[in-house]
Amino acid sequence: MTLEDPATSLSRPAPAAVPSGFHVVHLVTGREGRTHIEELDPRQASESLPYLYRSKATSVLVLRYPAGREFEWRARPGRSRLMVQLRGLCVLIVNGGAEPGVSYRPLAPGTVLLDDDTSGRVHRCKVFEDEDAYFMQVDLATSTGTSK
Amino acid sequence: MTARFRRDRRAVLQGAGAVSLGALLGAVIPGIAEAGLERGFHFVRIQAGPDGRSYIDEFDPQMPGETPPVIYRAEAASVALLTWPGGKAFDFGPTHGGVRRLLVTATGLTVTIVDDGSTAGTSYHPLKPGSVMFAEDFSGRGHRGQVLADEDAIVFQVDLAG
Numbered sequence: 001m002t003l004e005d006p007a008t009s010l011s012r013p014a015p016a017a018v019p020s021g022f023h024v025v026h027l028v029t030g031r032e033g034r035t036h037i038e039e040l041d042p043r044q045a046s047e048s049l050p051y052l053y054r055s056k057a058t059s060v061l062v063l064r065y066p067a068g069r070e071f072e073w074r075a076r077p078g079r080s081r082l083m084v085q086l087r088g089l090c091v092l093i094v095n096g097g098a099e100p101g102v103s104y105r106p107l108a109p110g111t112v113l114l115d116d117d118t119s120g121r122v123h124r125c126k127v128f129e130d131e132d133a134y135f136m137q138v139d140l141a142t143s144t145g146t147s148k
Numbered sequence: 149m150t151a152r153f154r155r156d157r158r159a160v161l162q163g164a165g166a167v168s169l170g171a172l173l174g175a176v177i178p179g180i181a182e183a184g185l186e187r188g189f190h191f192v193r194i195q196a197g198p199d200g201r202s203y204i205d206e207f208d209p210q211m212p213g214e215t216p217p218v219i220y221r222a223e224a225a226s227v228a229l230l231t232w233p234g235g236k237a238f239d240f241g242p243t244h245g246g247v248r249r250l251l252v253t254a255t256g257l258t259v260t261i262v263d264d265g266s267t268a269g270t271s272y273h274p275l276k277p278g279s280v281m282f283a284e285d286f287s288g289r290g291h292r293g294q295v296l297a298d299e300d301a302i303v304f305q306v307d308l309a310g
Contacts, residue, residue: 022255022277022302042302054228060250060306062209062220062280071217082227084252084304086278087189109189109278110254112304134189136252136280138227138306 018089021110024052027094027117035075035094035117037105052082052114056141065090065125065133073123075115080140083113088133093124189278194262196242200288202262204273209280222248223309230305232256234298242290243283248308251281256301262291 024040065071065088073092090107107113107125117123127133191209194202209220225247234256240263243249253275260281261272274296275281285291295301 052229055226057224057227057306060220060222060224060227060308061218063217064219065217082304084254086252086280112254134278136250136304136306138224138304140227 018106018108019111020108023111025092025105025107025111025113027092027113027115029075029117029119033119035103035119035121035123037092037094037103040114052112055082057138058141059139061137061139062086063135063137065127065135067127067132068129070124070126073125075117075119075121075123077118077120080142081115082138082140083111083115084136084138085109085111085113086134086136088131089128090133091126091128093126095121095123191280191282192260192273192275193282194243194260194285194291196285196288196290197264199265201264202242202285202288202291203264204260204262204271204291207282225307225309227307228305229254230303232258232295232301232303234295234300236295236301238293240290240292242285242287245307246286247310249283250304250306250308251275251283252304252306253277253279254302254304256299256303257296258293258301258303259296260291260293263289 022042024042026038026040028036028038030036067088085107087109092105092107092113094103094105191207192204193207194204196202211218211220214221255277258275259272260275261270262285263269264271273281283291
């Protein structure tokens with residue numbers, strides 16, 4: 001999905017567009033240097049991304065983002081992380097997405113976001129008005145080195 | 149899966165209409181109230197008391213001095229994604245390895261039960277997607293668990309360092 005100006009035109013996604021239940025979203029840097037968002041089948045992920053299933057970690061954080069706010073989602077070169085959304089409804093806005101411009105992805109409880117983006121770009125995430133958004137973030141010990 | 153649970157669960161699932169979490173829990177723990185069970189996001193902690201029993205309580209993970217958006221921070225050793233089949237039951241036991249462990253339910257319904265000597269003899273806590281449980285009972289009888297319904301439970305397990 002592409003938006004011309006997500007800061008002004010982004011509105012609450014239709015219920016049908018909001019993911020429900022356990023699913024895996026993969027944020028990865030392409031060979032051309034852009035950031036890609038992939039939706040992964042968890043069964044497929046068990047083969048191609050075994051570190052999702054067991055990995056050494058360095059830290060775990062619980063993060064709370066206030067309802068109605070927008071915050072930076074900063075890529076962390078050389079270090080992958082795993083985000084589990086616990087509560088709230090957000091939209092992740094990726095700068096320099098698959099196509100030149102901006103891509104976005106609704107995030108809801110049950111979303112697992114595997115952040116392998118090493119582009120160094122700063123993305124954004126908007127929390128909708130209903131309630132604060134909570135994430136558990138696990139910083140993995142190394143970069144997975146995954147690229148598209 | 150115990151024979152009793154299998155039998156009771158079948159009785160519940162044969163009922164008309166949607167099966168509520170309370171009904172599923174009732175198949176495991178007779179007589180429980182349904183009110184207040186339909187919850188997802190919250191934090192609970194299991195700790196061992198000096199009497200050798202484990203106790204469950206809800207708590208606010210907010211750490212003093214942390215800068216928003218961080219409310220809780222700890223060093224971690226590993227993370228694993230576990231799949232527990234629907235109906236799986238775990239026997240009583242303390243948290244393994246002597247390290248604190250976070251369990252985050254991604255999908256499915258589970259219940260954690262401790263023999264804490266309360267009025268009914270045991271206390272339980274249902275865990276739904278979004279629930280976070282800190283397991284810190286390293287000694288004593290520990291706790292047991294049960295995956296409810298036919299749906300598998302998918303759980304992130306984070307072992308903390310030290």
